[in-house]
Amino acid sequence: MPNEEIPTSVKLSKYTPYFLILPTLAYMVFFIGYPLVQGIMLAFFDEKGRFTLENVNYLLYGPGSLFWDALKYTILLAAVIIPIQVSIAFGLALLFNLRFPGKNASLYTVILPLTISDVAAGLIWYVMLGQYGFFNKILMNLGIISHPIIFFRIKDMEFIAIVITEIWRATAIVFIIIYAGLQMISHEYYEAAEVFGATTWQRFRYIVFPLLLPSLQAALIIRTLFAFQIFGVVWTLAGRDIPVLAGEAYYAQTELLRPGVASLYALIIAGLSIAVGALYIKFFKAKYLEAGM
Amino acid sequence: MSREVLVKKSDIVKYYLRKIIIAGLVAIAVTWVALPFVMTIIYALSDPDQYYDPHIVIPTRYTLEHIHKLIVLGAWNATINSVIVAVLTILFSFAIGLPAGYAFARYAFKGKDSLKLFIVALRMFPMMVIAVPLLVLYFKLGLADTLLGIALAHTAMALPFVILITSGIIAGVPVEYEEAGLVFGLNRIGAFFRITLPLALPGLAAAAIFTFIMSWNEVFIAAVLSFQNRTLPAFILNLIGGATDFIKFAGAFIMVIPALVFVFVAGKYLVRMWGITLK
Amino acid sequence: MFMGDTYMVDVHLRGVVKRFGKTIALRGIDLDINDGEFVVLLGPSGCGKTTTLRIIAGLEKPTKGKVIFGNREVTYLPPRERNISMVFQSYAVWPHMTVYDNIAFPLKIKKVPKEEIDKRVKWAAELLQISELLNRYPHQLSGGQRQRVAVARAIVVEPQVLLMDEPLSNLDALLRVKMRSEIKKLQRRIKVTTIYVTHDQVEAMTMGDRIAVMSAGKIMQVGTPWEIYNKPANVFVAGFIGSPQMNFIDVTIEEAQDGINLISSDFTIKLPQEYISLLKDYVGKTMILGIRPEHMYPIGYVPASLQKKDKIKGIVDFVEALGSDTIIHLNTGSKIIVVKTSGTYRPKIGEELEIVIDLDKIHLFDKNTEKAII
Structure with missing residues (x-):
């Protein structure tokens, strides 16, 4: 048997990568898999392990339940914010793909909001948009408005403040993804198009845009999934005036002391993420990336 | 001859027009992002009388009083807690994630692609889902309201990112360097520690900063898992319900300063890292 | 399909200078x-050959100077208005289009x-024998196939x-030889004015009607392959063309009774005496003597046709047997002279050897200007 001539250490070395990955998998099972199962238990089973819809009922009909509003606002915010973010980020990425002096410093500035927490972002715009905030002061001193615009404690204005803050905070994520994708496109691809007679617009339309599509889709997926978890900005700017799913989860857990309901909210967010992620992957797929035509 | 000059002139006009438009757009983008930071820092330090005067846009008198008040309320402790949690998160996530990152960068093995896809998918999983059930578990284990407990949860959140980043960094160190080490008498572990690790160190340091920022900024899990030993964002989140405007400003100020430092220390690396992890 | 000379144009570069910041490329x-x-x-890498090509393409604008196509100045025209095409070093075959769409x-x-x-x-695909690949995407093609696209x-x-920027450099050796002749044949067929950049002298010698040898942002010599090889204008061209490299030896010129001593x-x-008129300014001075390895012969391998000749002696230091040829490294005392001879000849290391030099094929260069005198 030729197998017997191979030393044991060599035979075992085949399993080295698995040994290296094992701690990660064990950790993930314990800290994500187990809590996920536990979360379902909390949401749908009582202390004695019997199936119950009590938490579902509380979520839907409990006193002060804002579930449908939370669902509506979470989706509405995503629907308003994401298209604006993607457009701005796309333009910004094209801009930063050009050569200009001070590019690095500008780049680091543009990504600054990525390094702060959503709570901090909310507070920053609370400073900006307050009654005595910079926004109102500058407009009044320029004579554009005579009375300060009140953003807080008025539902619709709070919504606008959240949209502004989220665009300010999270456009950078989309920007980074598209920018990275843009930089991966070989310069010779544009130049070839230029040599063969394409105008600036044609180069964008036929070369840059289709090559960038995968990055654009990645940005869209990531941004959408993060949008369902929106919490810190809303909580600091509007509290429960504008209810969102993650905010209601937090409220159920810390104020109502109902972990079952909180878990249910969290599971809804997870379910929504998985469903939308799957949809995106199904409908977007760059044709040229599929092998074996 | 005249034709040549004509072409050149219109070229020059176009050239400068283009430059001005680009500079203008960049200036708008930079101002839009930077101004709120600047104004937050200014107003957090401003004298209340001047702030409440609608005619004064940029105050002239400054005070540390608001920051001081926030610190008295417990912000200093919370900051220390945040640092401890972030450092623990770095330690745990690197201890567990670095070997996996190495495996993905250096080995070909069955199931590699699906495992990698799993990690990639996990990075987008809404980690807030684990917070509430984890608290139930933590009560049993005595980890509720401990910094260790928060750090362990943050490790779960950071792990996919750490694996993707470290495998990217290690893949960037040519395998030949390591093989040369093997040929000249090192074993695989020795080759990693003596050759690959020193070469990957700047990248790994940046990855550590990246992990720090992730943990430093996470609020939902931290807020759910702690009641007394709060991290800074959880502390502020809990505080702002009934706080005065200036306490809120000071809160923003205190959370923003470290971020500014990080970007100017490791900005270049951070851009690349987001590029890797978000692809 | 090509209509012959209606599509051809002559190209002229006039005093083209290109700076990138502080560095001068041309x-x-x-x-x-x-x-x-x-x-x-x-030319060697970094000599400016690709920059020259990109200026002709319009992908770069020169800092100074003119580019003229026929009687039309195109210096500042964008590439799309120049009626050119180009094969890029990495091919730049767009990954998101099929072969058909790329060509179309x-x-x-x-x-x-x-x-x-x-x-x-379909005509172009047939010409390059890629008709059956038209519906594929680039990532499904081999390097050679992508090159054809x-x-x-x-x-x-x-x-x-037609501009080509090292189009064969990413192919393996066998395919490169094959594509070399195919591209040359194709160019003869369609008679398009072609500018081809390469660092490979064999490619240049076999493909070019004329070769422009470049170094450090300047053209060192323009000529037919025959001229570049036999009449190198300076030390750089003499050393760059030919393999193994030409031997360079510092010599002092002295007038003797019946000729000139180097x-x-x-x-x-x-x-012989007749060289005196060419060298009279250099008597007593040092020049660089250049002799190609293939223009020296061991005794017994000297062609009968050789007319003017002289001999040198040395000890065999090292022998490279290449099969068809043998390369002898000859130690003449303080220098190693490389001699290329027939593969059937296999001298022993340490052996003393007499080598005959073909004096009709030697080169003499001015020591200061490095320009060829003979």
């Missing part, structure tokens, strides 16, 4: 390329009618000028 390039000619820009792209941009596009794409895309538009530290070579 230091004044003058070059005239005729209708339908195949000109190779040859230049025609689509020019709004050529659909049937005409189809006809021409890049060439097909470049010729389908009937360009006035005295080196190791040996003296005697030139």
Whole structure:
């Protein structure tokens, strides 16, 4: 048997990568898999392990339940914010793909909001948009408005403040993804198009845009999934005036002391993420990336 | 001859027009992002009388009083807690994630692609889902309201990112360097520690900063898992319900300063890292 | 399909200078390329050959100087208005388009009618033998196939000028030899003015009607392959062309009774009287003697036709047996002289050898200007 001539250490070395990955998998099972199962238990089973819809009922009909509003606002915010973010980020990425002096410093500035927490972002715009905030002061001193615009404690204005803050905070994520994708496109691809007679617009339309599509889709997926978890900005700017799913989860857990309901909210967010992620992957797929035509 | 000059002139006009438009757009983008930071820092330090005067846009008198008040309320402790949690998160996530990152960068093995896809998918999983059930578990284990407990949860959140980043960094160190080490008498572990690790160190340091920022900024899990030993964002989140405007400003100020430092220390690396992890 | 000379154009560079910030890439390039000619820009990496090509393409604008196509100045025209095409080093075959769409792209941009596009794409594909690949995507092709797509895309538009930037450098050795002759044949067939950049002297010698040898942002010599090899204008060209490299030996010129002595530290070579008129300014001075390894012969391998000759002696230091040839490294005392001879000859190391030099093939260069005198 030729197998017997191979030393044991060599035979075992085949399993080295698995040994290296094992701690990660064990950790993930314990800290994500187990809590996920536990979360379902909390949401749908009582202390004695019997199936119950009590938490579902509380979520839907409990006193002060804002579930449908939370669902509506979470989706509405995503629907308003994401298209604006993607457009701005796309333009910004094209801009930063050009050569200009001070590019690095500008780049680091543009990504600054990525390094702060959503709570901090909310507070920053609370400073900006307050009654005595910079926004109102500058407009009044320029004579554009005579009375300060009140953003807080008025539902619709709070919504606008959240949209502004989220665009300010999270456009950078989309920007980074598209920018990275843009930089991966070989310069010779544009130049070839230029040599063969394409105008600036044609180069964008036929070369840059289709090559960038995968990055654009990645940005869209990531941004959408993060949008369902929106919490810190809303909580600091509007509290429960504008209810969102993650905010209601937090409220159920810390104020109502109902972990079952909180878990249910969290599971809804997870379910929504998985469903939308799957949809995106199904409908977007760059044709040229599929092998074996 | 005249034709040549004509072409050149219109070229020059176009050239400068283009430059001005680009500079203008960049200036708008930079101002839009930077101004709120600047104004937050200014107003957090401003004298209340001047702030409440609608005619004064940029105050002239400054005070540390608001920051001081926030610190008295417990912000200093919370900051220390945040640092401890972030450092623990770095330690745990690197201890567990670095070997996996190495495996993905250096080995070909069955199931590699699906495992990698799993990690990639996990990075987008809404980690807030684990917070509430984890608290139930933590009560049993005595980890509720401990910094260790928060750090362990943050490790779960950071792990996919750490694996993707470290495998990217290690893949960037040519395998030949390591093989040369093997040929000249090192074993695989020795080759990693003596050759690959020193070469990957700047990248790994940046990855550590990246992990720090992730943990430093996470609020939902931290807020759910702690009641007394709060991290800074959880502390502020809990505080702002009934706080005065200036306490809120000071809160923003205190959370923003470290971020500014990080970007100017490791900005270049951070851009690349987001590029890797978000692809 | 090509209509012959209506598509051809001559290309002229006049005093082209290009600076990138502080570095000077081109230091004044003058070059005239005729209708339908195949000109190779040859030089080591960093010599400015690719920059020259990109300036002709319009992808870079020169800092100074002019680019002229026919009688039209195009210096500041964007590439799309120049009626050129190009094969890029990495091919730049767009990954998101099929082979068909890649080849059709230049025609689509020019709004050529659909049937005409189809006809021409099929013509180009057939010419390059890639007809069966038209529906594939680039990532499904081998390097050689992608290269053919890049060439097909470049010729389908009937360009006035075809530019190629090291198109064969990413292919393996066998394929490179094959594509070399194919591209040359194709160019003869469609008679398009072609400018071809390479660092490979064999490619340059076999493909070019003329070669422009470049170094450090300047053209060192322009000529036919025969001229570049036999009449190198300076030490750089003499050393760059030919393998193994030409031997360079410092010699002092001395007038003797019946000729001219070239005295080196190791040996003296005697030139016949008739060279005196060419060398009279250099008597008593040092020059650089250049002898190609293939123009020296061991005793017994000297061609009968050799007329003017002299001998040097040395000890065999090292032998490279290449099969068809044998390369002998001969120690003449303080120098190693490389001799290329027939593969059947196998001297032993340490053996003393007499070598005959073909005096008709030697070169003498001015020590200061490095320009060829003989």
